[in-house]
Amino acid sequence: MKILVCISHVPDTTSKINFADSDTRFDTNGVQFVINPNDEFGLTRAMWFKEKQGASVTVVNVGGPETEPTLRKALAIGADEAIRVNAQPEDGFFVASQLAKVVEDGGYDLVIAGRESIDYNGGMVPGMLASLTGANFINTCIGLEIEGSEATATREIDGGKETVKCALPLIIGGQKGLVEESDLRIPNMRGIMMARQKKLTVTEAAEAPGRTSVVKFEKPAPKGEVKLVSPDKLDELIDLLHNEAKVI
Amino acid sequence: MSILIYTESEEGKLKKTAFEVASYAKDLARQTGSTVTAVSINAGDTAPLGNYGVDKVLRVNDDRLAAFNARAYADIIQQAARQEAAKIVIIGSTANDKYLAPLLAAQLEAGYAPNVVALPESTDPFRVKRTAFSNKAFNITEISTDIKLVGLAKNSFGLKEQQGNAAEEDFSPSLNDADFSITTESVDKTAGKVTIADAEIVVSGGRGLKGPENWGMIEDLAGVLGAATACSKPVSDMGWRPHGEHVGQTGKPVAANLYVAVGISGAIQHLAGINASKVKVVINNDPEAPFFKAADYGVVGDAFEVVPALTEKLKEFKSQNS
Ligand SMILES: Cc1cc2nc3c(=O)[nH]c(=O)nc-3n(C[C@H](O)[C@H](O)[C@H](O)COP(=O)(O)OP(=O)(O)OC[C@H]3O[C@@H](n4cnc5c(N)ncnc54)[C@H](O)[C@@H]3O)c2cc1C
Ligand SMILES: Nc1ncnc2c1ncn2[C@@H]1O[C@H](COP(=O)(O)O)[C@@H](O)[C@H]1O
Numbered sequence: 001m002k003i004l005v006c007i008s009h010v011p012d013t014t015s016k017i018n019f020a021d022s023d024t025r026f027d028t029n030g031v032q033f034v035i036n037p038n039d040e041f042g043l044t045r046a047m048w049f050k051e052k053q054g055a056s057v058t059v060v061n062v063g064g065p066e067t068e069p070t071l072r073k074a075l076a077i078g079a080d081e082a083i084r085v086n087a088q089p090e091d092g093f094f095v096a097s098q099l100a101k102v103v104e105d106g107g108y109d110l111v112i113a114g115r116e117s118i119d120y121n122g123g124m125v126p127g128m129l130a131s132l133t134g135a136n137f138i139n140t141c142i143g144l145e146i147e148g149s150e151a152t153a154t155r156e157i158d159g160g161k162e163t164v165k166c167a168l169p170l171i172i173g174g175q176k177g178l179v180e181e182s183d184l185r186i187p188n189m190r191g192i193m194m195a196r197q198k199k200l201t202v203t204e205a206a207e208a209p210g211r212t213s214v215v216k217f218e219k220p221a222p223k224g225e226v227k228l229v230s231p232d233k234l235d236e237l238i239d240l241l242h243n244e245a246k247v248i
Numbered sequence: 249m250s251i252l253i254y255t256e257s258e259e260g261k262l263k264k265t266a267f268e269v270a271s272y273a274k275d276l277a278r279q280t281g282s283t284v285t286a287v288s289i290n291a292g293d294t295a296p297l298g299n300y301g302v303d304k305v306l307r308v309n310d311d312r313l314a315a316f317n318a319r320a321y322a323d324i325i326q327q328a329a330r331q332e333a334a335k336i337v338i339i340g341s342t343a344n345d346k347y348l349a350p351l352l353a354a355q356l357e358a359g360y361a362p363n364v365v366a367l368p369e370s371t372d373p374f375r376v377k378r379t380a381f382s383n384k385a386f387n388i389t390e391i392s393t394d395i396k397l398v399g400l401a402k403n404s405f406g407l408k409e410q411q412g413n414a415a416e417e418d419f420s421p422s423l424n425d426a427d428f429s430i431t432t433e434s435v436d437k438t439a440g441k442v443t444i445a446d447a448e449i450v451v452s453g454g455r456g457l458k459g460p461e462n463w464g465m466i467e468d469l470a471g472v473l474g475a476a477t478a479c480s481k482p483v484s485d486m487g488w489r490p491h492g493e494h495v496g497q498t499g500k501p502v503a504a505n506l507y508v509a510v511g512i513s514g515a516i517q518h519l520a521g522i523n524a525s526k527v528k529v530v531i532n533n534d535p536e537a538p539f540f541k542a543a544d545y546g547v548v549g550d551a552f553e554v555v556p557a558l559t560e561k562l563k564e565f566k567s568q569n570s
Contacts, residue, residue: 013497013517017384037498092350093359118382118497124360127318127350136429139318139347142491152433156492157316158343158445160437166430176498181485211359211393215375218386220523226530226540231549234558237529238565240545245527247449247506248473248562 001055001146003046004106006099006113006125007074008036009067013118019217026119026217035070038114042174044183045144046112047078053146056080058106062089062098068200075195076187082200090210092120096128097208103133108169110151115140115173126173135169142177250283251276252334253302254325256342260292264407264446265340267300271408272367272400273338274301280336280371287328287419289313289321298414300407306331306419312428315435316344320427322351327421329356329395338398341503342445349399359391362399382497383523401524402445402503444495447476449506450525452495454480454518456511456532456551460488465555466510472562478502480512496521511551514539531555 011017012032020027035043049055059074061067062085071082085098103111113126123139130137136151142161143154149168154161156177187195229237241248253273255266266288273284283303288294290313294305306328313320325348329337337356339345341363353360363379365386373390376398380387391397444450451470453463463477470477477493484494495502497520507525511532512518519542522528530543533550540546547554 011381013520017381019385091359093353096350096354119380121363121380121382122360123346123362124350124353127347128354131351131354137318137351138430140343156343157435157437159441159443160435160492162435162437163433164430165433176494177491211353211357212361212389212391214380214387215390216388217380218377218388220383220385223542224544226543226546228540228546228548231547231554231557234547234554234561237545237547237558238561241506241527241529242565242569245506245544247527248565 001049001053001110002106002108003049003055003057004103004108004111005039005043005046005057005059005074005079006111007039007043007059007061007070008114008117009033009061009063009070010036010117010119013037017219019219023217024215033067033070035074036114036117038116038175040184041176041178042112042114042172043074043077043079044185045174045178047185048179049146050078058083058108060085060099060102062087062095062205064088071200072195073187075198075200076191077185078191081198084200084202085205086202087205091212092122092124093128093212094208094210096125096132098205099125099129100132101206102203103129109149110146110168111135111171112174113171115175123173126171130171133169133171135171136166137171137173138164138166139173141172141174144172144174144178250285250332250334251336251338252325252329252332253284253286253337254339254345255286255288255291255294255297256340256344257288257291260290262288262291262294262296263342265342265402266297267407268402268405269338269340269400270297270300270302272405274408274410275367276336277301279367285328285332285334286414287325289324294416295414298412299409301410301412302414304415304417306417308419308421312423315432317428317430318344318347318351319430320423322348322355323423323427324421325352326355328419335394336396336398338400341399341402345399349397353397356395356397357393358395358397359393360397360399361389361391363401364398365401365404379524382520383501384520403505403524403526404503442474442476444476444478444493444500444502447504449473449475449508450478450502450504451475451508451510452478452480452512453483453510454512455482462552463489465552465559469508469555469559469562472559472566475508480518509539509543510555512539513537514542
């Protein structure tokens with residue numbers, strides 16, 4: 001089985017978000033970048049496929065040279081090779097178009113992406129990729145088994161979960177549940193050494209105009225002071241929620 | 249020209265998101281001098297949509313669509329958009345909306361802006377404000393395609409009721425085998441419980457509650473408020489509560505009217521996921537807990553005393569106010 005894991009390179013979850021150039025650009029000053037958390041669960045699940053039933057695992061990112069440390073980290077965790085499509089992503093459709101070309105060239109049976117990136121929050125790349133390549137698409141995937149050319153997946157739905165079946169090729173939007181937090185792997189020294197020898201191919205981007213663009217960023221308005229209510233005057237809290245906030 | 253909206257229903261009943269999407273579309277239609285057409289799938293009674301500004305409803309009834317199916321649903325909305333020559337298509341932000349949106353965008357060759365929180369700043373060029381960086385910021389997104397797909401964030405616009413009648417038409421899209429290439433084997437859903445996604449109020453517990461055996465008081469408080477229950481990430485990682493309840497940047501987003509956080513410190517990753525909620529109440533015994541900086545109302549106190557007392561007082565309040 002050939003597996004492709006899509007890796008989005010995102011600011012660490014603790015990052016303070018600031019903007020530069022009159023709020024037209026994300027300020028990466030002092031920001032640590034990591035593998036998008038949803039993708040990290042997917043990558044670990046891919047490693048299990050490799051170890052338990054045999055599979056090759058390629059990781060891919062559409063981005064500039066600055067994303068290579070993130071791809072190297074994925075290699076250190078155990079992916080076999082990496083591809084970087086050299087481009088500054090314009091929007092989700094642009095990324096999906098680049099990935100579609102990688103998928104077509106590589107003939108992957110399974111593409112694991114994340115439900116959502118934590119910076120762009122598009123939730124759109126895997127679905128668009130599935131449309132462009134004609135593969136099946138399962139979103140909010142929290143469990144995946146593959147036997148032969150058939151996949152059985154569990155998805156999170158509002159208020160519960162459901163089990164679905166389909167044929168490969170398949171693209172998933174994955175999240176926690178594919179593996180657990182405690183299953184995530186931290187690269188060890190040997191992994192890091194080996195990652196240096198692994199192949200990281202850089203390809204040039206295909207022509208694919210974006211369909212949306214970000215014109216400007218804004219930060220949320222600062223929050224007013226909290227109103228404290230004493231624990232022995234909870235009636236006051238109820239009064240505030242009822243008469244002032246009007247939420248109960 | 250018309251604006252096309254997808255009005256989601258569940259078990260034959262329109263969801264609240266359907267009315268919010270309709271309200272938004274109506275305001276936009278007024279600005280642009282167009283009309284609002286809704287497409288609904290197995291929705292039962294669609295007449296109420298008229299009271300939220302919908303001019304026409306395309307009704308699809310098909311037993312094969314009883315279970316949600318992203319590909320088929322996207323295909324139907326796409327066909328409706330083509331029939332109506334819609335240039336703007338608006339959907340909500342439920343899990344189903346987010347599943348079908350990228351498929352629909354691809355079929356319509358439409359630029360897609362998800363998590364949109366307000367009416368467009370301008371319609372030519374078409375610019376909307378949406379959340380980004382997991383609610384830590386907003387961006388203004390310009391959609392440059394002929395057809396535009398807008399995903400309206402939950403609870404960001406509200407409901408606007410008005411007098412009106414929606415004309416109803418049967419709509420029979422043509423579906424193909426590929427639309428049914430994924431089959432649903434089983435659905436496992438807790439019946440009768442308010443889900444985080446639909447809830448107006450969410451009561452959430454953190455590690456300050458010490459253990460799963462103490463969740464009774466969270467459920468009681470949620471019970472009187474008609475709220476859904478949620479939790480912080482370590483709580484679900486430790487298996488005290490199911491995964492589906494984990495909220496935050498890497499869990500479920502919460503855009504409720506009221507979010508009550510009990511024994512949660514207010515880490516940046518937690519706040520990112522619940523920021524979109526309108527009113528936040530924090531109960532924590534540490535006055536220095538960062539959550540107080542992000543809250544509207546706070547009680548500094550021991551959850552084991554405050555929560556049961558608050559539940560009792562709310563019961564009294566409810567019995568007098570209903
Ligand atoms: C990559 C990454 C992603 C993450 N994503 C998320 C996410 O999506 N969601 C999330 O929630 N977290 C997330 N986290 C974890 C986050 O950083 C915090 O660790 C977590 O939110 C803390 O949970 P907590 O507030 O329940 O526990 P703690 O931080 O331990 O806080 C417990 C609180 O309870 C209070 N308390 C104790 N006893 C009582 C009492 N008797 N009465 C009242 N209050 C009491 C304490 O004062 C304290 O403030 C993420 C972390 C990482 C690294
Ligand atoms: N630039 C990128 N390169 C590779 N994969 C990406 C990129 N952007 C997004 N993805 C994948 O698509 C998923 C959803 O991203 P998004 O549509 O931005 O929310 C991510 O979790 C990744 O798996």
